[in-house]
Amino acid sequence: MNYQKMKNNYLATEVLSATPNKLISMLYAGAIKAIKMAQMAAENDDPAKVHVNLVKAQDIIMELRYAVNEEVAPELGQQLIALYEFMYQTLVDANVNKTTAQLTDVINLLTELANTWQQLGE
Template identity: 50%
Template structure:
């Protein structure tokens, strides 16, 4: 059934995921879309690249606005600044078709994902 409708599988995954798992899935989605955007740029498929990079921008924006700012710590504000930076870099990378800028954002998201997984396991 899921092979015929992969969106149904994804919907079921999202609907049954914990908040921690949802953040993990968003981070993975951002990384994947940047990677696909870079591959499309390398093949000079500019429209396709832009579509992937816009999805990555949407994901980073979602991550940024999902931060609980009521936590008494500097971490939420630091994450907001990091996500804002990544978002602006994605916009620049998309407009300028700058693979190096996109790779830097991909690296930051990968590091965040690794840290998130460590925190989720420890917590």
């Protein structure tokens, strides 16, 4: 069995056995990683990898956005949705305009949300 297949099997097992709280944490980590990979690709002048990683981050942020349960706390839910939509649009703009200046802002927002989420889950 090759390394990539073993890695994929491990990830699939981790996702399938994760609690909902852990899944959200994994989504945050995945989005942050994808954006950092996009930044590195931009530094290496590889626009194709920038695009792939920004689209991955956009997809993850949309998953986070649709995971918001507005019924629990409607006002907070709407604020969180607006924040996800802001981050999503920032990533789209960065991808279309081929700029990475605002990516650190999105990473910082995601990191803050991830830390808050982790504290709530404890």
